[in-house]
Amino acid sequence: MTIEVAVQQLINALSLGSLYALLALGLGMVYSVLGMLNFAYGELLTVCGYTMFLLILIGVPFPVAGLVGLGMAIGVSLLIERLVFRPLRGASFISLLFASFAASVIIQNLIKQLISKRPKVIPVPEVFDQMINIGPFQINVLSLIILLVGLVTLAGLVAFLQKTRWGLAIRAAAEDFEVTRLMGAKANRVIALSFALSGFVAGVAGVLWLSRRGAVSPTMGFIPILKAFIAIVIGGLGSLKGAVMGGFLLAFIEVALMVMLPTRAVPFTDAFALMIVVVILYMRPEGLISIKTGS
Amino acid sequence: MLKNWSRRRVTSAFHTFWMLALVLGIISVAAAVIDDRSITRLVTDFMTLCVLVIALQSFIGNSGIISFGHVAFFGIGAYSAALLTITPKIKAIALPALPVYIQQMQVSFTVAVLMGACLSLLVAIITGLALSRMAEGAMAMATLALLVMLHSIFANWEQVTRGTIGVYGIPRNITLFNTWICAAVVGGAALLFKASPTGLCLQASRDDPLATGTLGVSVAKTRFAGWVLSAILMGAGGAMWAQNNLAFGPNQFYYAETFNLLSMLVIGGICSVTGAIAGVAVVTLVGELLRGLENGLSIGTWVTLPELPGIVQMSIACLIIVVLIIRPQGMLGLNELSDFVYKRRMTKKNT
Numbered sequence: 077m078t079i080e081v082a083v084q085q086l087i088n089a090l091s092l093g094s095l096y097a098l099l100a101l102g103l104g105m106v107y108s109v110l111g112m113l114n115f116a117y118g119e120l121l122t123v124c125g126y127t128m129f130l131l132i133l134i135g136v137p138f139p140v141a142g143l144v145g146l147g148m149a150i151g152v153s154l155l156i157e158r159l160v161f162r163p164l165r166g167a168s169f170i171s172l173l174f175a176s177f178a179a180s181v182i183i184q185n186l187i188k189q190l191i192s193k194r195p196k197v198i199p200v201p202e203v204f205d206q207m208i209n210i211g212p213f214q215i216n217v218l219s220l221i222i223l224l225v226g227l228v229t230l231a232g233l234v235a236f237l238q239k240t241r242w243g244l245a246i247r248a249a250a251e252d253f254e255v256t257r258l259m260g261a262k263a264n265r266v267i268a269l270s271f272a273l274s275g276f277v278a279g280v281a282g283v284l285w286l287s288r289r290g291a292v293s294p295t296m297g298f299i300p301i302l303k304a305f306i307a308i309v310i311g312g313l314g315s316l317k318g319a320v321m322g323g324f325l326l327a328f329i330e331v332a333l334m335v336m337l338p339t340r341a342v343p344f345t346d347a348f349a350l351m352i353v354v355v356i357l358y359m360r361p362e363g364l365i366s367i368k369t370g371s
Numbered sequence: 372m373l374k375n376w377s378r379r380r381v382t383s384a385f386h387t388f389w390m391l392a393l394v395l396g397i398i399s400v401a402a403a404v405i406d407d408r409s410i411t412r413l414v415t416d417f418m419t420l421c422v423l424v425i426a427l428q429s430f431i432g433n434s435g436i437i438s439f440g441h442v443a444f445f446g447i448g449a450y451s452a453a454l455l456t457i458t459p460k461i462k463a464i465a466l467p468a469l470p471v472y473i474q475q476m477q478v479s480f481t482v483a484v485l486m487g488a489c490l491s492l493l494v495a496i497i498t499g500l501a502l503s504r505m506a507e508g509a510m511a512m513a514t515l516a517l518l519v520m521l522h523s524i525f526a527n528w529e530q531v532t533r534g535t536i537g538v539y540g541i542p543r544n545i546t547l548f549n550t551w552i553c554a555a556v557v558g559g560a561a562l563l564f565k566a567s568p569t570g571l572c573l574q575a576s577r578d579d580p581l582a583t584g585t586l587g588v589s590v591a592k593t594r595f596a597g598w599v600l601s602a603i604l605m606g607a608g609g610a611m612w613a614q615n616n617l618a619f620g621p622n623q624f625y626y627a628e629t630f631n632l633l634s635m636l637v638i639g640g641i642c643s644v645t646g647a648i649a650g651v652a653v654v655t656l657v658g659e660l661l662r663g664l665e666n667g668l669s670i671g672t673w674v675t676l677p678e679l680p681g682i683v684q685m686s687i688a689c690l691i692i693v694v695l696i697i698r699p700q701g702m703l704g705l706n707e708l709s710d711f712v713y714k715r716r717m718t719k720k721n722t
Contacts, residue, residue, distance in 0.1 A: 163696050170437055171695045174637045177630060178688035185681035185688075298626060302519070309512035343527045350516035354501060357513060361505045 083213050089331035090324075091219040094226025095284055097323030099300050100307035101233065102277030104319035107308065108250035109270040112172035116156050116179040117304065118297025120275055124149040124282030125292040126187055129198050138201050146279030152183075153275025157268060180297065187294045195293035204287055222284045229280050230320065233273070237316070246270055250316065306353055312363030321364055326353070380566035386709035387645060388562050392555040395421070395648075399551040411547060413659070418550035419612045420651045422557045424635045426604030428647040429561040430597050431636065433570055435577030436507050439629050440498075440514030443521035444602045446624030447494055448487030448609020450525065453538045455483045456614060461540040468530035480544035484553065484610040491606025494521075495599045503595035507580075510594075518629065525621035537620025544614045553611055557604050561644045562707070564600055573597045634687055638694050640701030645708045650701070657690065658683050 106114045124145035131141035160179045164172060204218040237243035248256040249266050257263050285300060286292065307326050311318025330349050337345060357363070395418065402414040427441050454462075454469070455478045462474045478486070502513050525532050532538065564570045572593045576583040584590050613619065631654075639650020661683045694701065 160692060164699075167695065167699050170431075170435070170637075170641065171699050173437060174633065175692055175695050177633070178691040181630060181688040182685055185685040188681050295626075302515070305512060305515065309509050313506075313508040344523055347520040347523045350520050354513050354516055357505055357509045358501050361509055363509065 080213055084215060085331055085335055087213075087215055087219055087223065089328050091223040091226070092331060093324035093327035094223055094230065095281060095288075095323075096303050096307050096327045097320040098226055098229060098277050098281045098284075099304035100311065100319040100323040101230070101316065102274040102281065103301070103304040104308045104311070104314075104316055105246070105270050105274045105277070108314045108316060109246060109253065109267060110161070110172075111314075112161070112169065113176065113305070114156075114161075114274070115173065115176040115301060116160075116183065117176075117274065117278060118299075118301030119180045119183040120149040120153055120278035120297075121282035121285055121300050122187065122292070122294065122297040123152045123183065124279045125198070125286050125296060126191055128283070128286060129196055129292050130191075132198060138199075142283040145283060146276065149279030149282060150272050150275035153271045153278065154268060157271040161267075161271075162264075184294045184297075191294075193294065195291050195296075197291050198286055200287055200290045218287055222288070225280065225284060229277070233277070236273075242269055246273075247316075250314065306350070310353055310356055310363055312365040315363070315365040318363055318365035325364070329353070375568040377566065377568075377571070380571070381563075383707065383709045383713070384562040384566040386712070387707040388555075388559045390708045390712070391558050391645065391648065395551055395554050395558075399547045403547050413655070414547060415545050415550050415615050417651060417655050418554040419545075419608065419615050420632075420635065420655070421554045421648050422608035422611060423605065424632055424639075424647045424651050425554075425557050425561045425644055426601050426608050427632055427636055428601075428641065428644060429564055429604060430601035432642045432644075432647075433565060433573040433577065434594055434597050436594070437511045437633075438514040439511070439633075440517035440521075441601065441605050442624050442629045442632065443518050444491040444495065444605035445609040445612065445628070445632075446521060446525055446621070447491045448484075448606035448611075449613035449619060449624070450532055450538070450609075451487045451490045451606075452483040452610035452613040453541050453619075454531070455486055456480075456542055456544065457538065457540050458542070465533060465538065465540070466531070480549055480614060483544070483614065484607045487610025487613075488603045488607040491602045491609070492599060495602030499595045499598040499602075503591045503598060518625070522621060522625050525624060532621065535620060535622070537618060539618035541613055541617045543617055545611065550611065550615075553607065557607065558644055558648070560600070560604060561647075564597075565644065569593055569596050634691050637691055637701055638687075640703035640705075642700065642705050643703045643707055645706070646701050646703035649703055653690075653702070654687055657686060661686055 102120075103114065103117050106112065106117075127145040127148040128138075128141040131144055132138065136144075156176075156179050160175050161172065164175055167175075204221070206217050207214045208217055208220075209215075237247055245256060245261045245266050246269065248259070249261065249270070253263070256266065281300065289296070303326060304323075307322035308319045309322070310325055311320070311322025326349070329352050330345065333345050333348050333352075334342070337348065341348070398414060398417070402410050423445060426444075427438070430436070430438055430441065454466075454473060455476060457465075458477060459475050462469060466474070498517055502510055502517075505513055526535050528534070565574075572583065572588045573596070575586075575588065576590045576593060580590050635650040635654045636647055637650070638653055639648065640646025664682050698704065
C-alpha cells in the first residue's frame with residue numbers, strides 16, 4: 077500500500093470515527109443519566125432526514141434545511157421524553173428499552189403513512205463529491221467536512237459538559253443521580269437537558285449521515301443506532317469518554333477490514349467487525365473504560 | 372441431583388402445564404371441528420408463535436437479560452428444516468451447490484424439528500461460551516451482534532440459503548395435532564426449567580447477580596444453561612415455522628421479527644410462560660381485528676376509511692407503552708396459570 081492510499085484511508089477512518097463518536101455520545105448521554113438505552117434515538121436521525129427532504133423539496137437551501145432538521149430532532153427527542161419516558165420514570169431497564177422500541181416503531185409507521193414507504197433521494201450539494209489536493213494527497217471534500225463538523229461538535233459538547241453548570245449537573249447525574257438531586261439539581265430538568273443534547277447530537281449526526289447516503293427511508297435509523305450501540309458497549313456502558321473512544325475504535329476496525337479483506341469477503345465486513353467487537357468484549361467484559369474502577 | 376428440586380415448584384409447574392396443554396388442546400380441537408382453511412392456518416400460526424415466544428421467555432424471563440439474538444436461532448431452525456424437507460427434485464434445481472447427501476435427503480416433520488433444535492444447540496454452545504461471561508449490557512449487545520452476523524450469513528451464503536432470493540417448496544407437514552404437541556412440549560420444558568434448581572439460580576441472578584455470586588452459584592454457568600436451553604427451543608420453533616410458511620428469505624429473521632416476538636412477550640409478561648402465551652393471543656387477536664382496517668374499510672355507503680398500512684404494528688407499539696405504564700411487569704406479571712387457581716382455592720379455605 078502506498079503512503080497516499082494509507083493517508084486517504086486514515087482520513088476516511090477519522091471521518092467515519094467522528095461520525096460514530098457523535099452517534100455514540102448522543103446515545104450514551106441518555107444512558108449515563110437515566111441508565112436506559114433509547115432505541116428511538118435512530119428515529120431522531122430519520123426525523124431530521126425527512127424534515128430536510130421536505131424542505132429541500134420546496135426549494136430551501138441545504139444548510140438551512142439542515143438547521144431546521146436539527147431543530148426538529150431536538151424537539152422530537154424532548155417530545156418522546158415527555159410522552160413516553162416520563163410516565164415510566166423508575167421502571168426497569170427492560171421496560172424502558174421496550175418503551176423506546178415501541179416509540180421507534182410508532183415514529184417509523186407515522187412516517188410511512190404521512191410521507192412515503194419508499195426511500196427518497198435528497199439532492200446533496202455537488203461540492204461534497206469533489207476531491208481536493210492537499211500536497212500529494214487527494215481527499216474527498218465530504219470526508220473532510222464530516223471530520224471537521226464532527227470534531228467541532230465533539231469539542232463544543234466537551235466544553236459544555238466541562239465548563240458550564242448544566243454540564244456539571246449532567247456529569248454528576250451520570251455518576252450518581254440520587255446525590256445530584258440532593259445537591260439541588262432538578263431531576264426533570266437534568267433529564268430533559270440530556271434528551272435535548274442527545275437530540276442535538278442526533279441532528280448533527282443526521283445531517284452528516286444524509287450527506288454521505290444521499291437518501292432517506294423510514295427504516296434508515298437502524299444502522300446508526302446499531303453502530304452507536306456497539307460503540308458505547310465497546311467503550312464501556314455509562315462512560316461518556318468511553319462512548320467517543322468506542323466510536324473511533326469501531327470506525328478504525330471497519331475501515332481496516334474494508335481495506336484488507338479480499339473482494340469476495342466484503343459482504344461479510346459487518347460480520348467480521350462484530351466478531352472483533354465480541355472478542356474485545358470477551359477480553360474486557362466491562363468495555364474499554366469501566367465506570368466501576370474509573371480507569 | 373434430584374434432591375435439590377423443590378417439590379412445591381415442580382407441582383405448580385405441572386399444574387400449569389396440564390392446564391395450558393388443555394387450553395391449547397381445546398383451541399386445536401375447536402379448529403379441527405370448524406374445519407375452515409383460514410381458521411386452521413390461524414391456529415397453526417398461533418401455536419408456532421407460542422413456541423417461539425415461550426423459547427424467548429425461557430431465557431429473557433429467567434435471566435432478565437434482553438436478547439436480540441434469538442431470532443438468529445429461529446433462522447437456523449428454519450433453514451435446517453428447509454434443507455431437510457424440500458423434495459430432492461426442487462433442491463436439484465434451486466440449490467445445485469448442496470452436497471449430494473443433503474440434496475437427496477428428505478425427512479419427516481419430527482426429524483426436521485429435532486435437527487433444527489440440534490443445529491441451533493451447536494451454535495448456542497459456541498456463542499454461549501463467549502456470551503455468558505459478559506456483563507449484562509455487553510451481553511445484550513453481543514446478542515444483537517449475533518443477529519447481524521447470522522443475518523449476513525443467511526443473506527450471503529448462496530450455495531446453501533439462496534441468498535436474498537430465499538428458499539421455497541417446503542412441504543406443509545404441519546397439522547393441528549403436531550403443532551399442539553410441539554407447543555405443549557415446549558411449554559412444559561420451559562415450565563420445568565423455571566422450576567428447576569438451575570432455573571431458580573438464574574432467576575436469582577436476574578434479581579441480584581452480585582448476591583447470587585456470593586452464595587456460591589456460578590452466574591456464568593447458569594446463564595449458559597438458560598441460553599442453550601432457549602436456543603434449542605427456538606431452533607425447534609424455527610423448524611416448525613418453516614414447515615408452516617413454506618417459503619421464506621433471510622429478511623424474515625431480522626429486526627422486524629425480533630420486535631414482533633419481543634412485543635408479544637412484553638405485553639404478556641416476561642417472567643411467566645402463561646404470559647408468553649397470553650401475549651401471543653392478544654397480539655394475534657389485535658392483528659386479526661385491525662387487518663381489515665389496513666386495506667381500507669367502508670362502513671355503510673357513506674363512511675369509507677382510507678387504507679392505513681402499518682396500523683397493526685403501530686397499535687401494537689401503542690399497546691406496549693400502555694401496558695408498560697399500567698402494568699410494568701406485563702399483563703400476567705409473575706403469575707402462572709396455576710397461581711390463579713391456587714389463590715382462589717386458598718381464599719375459599721380462609722373464608
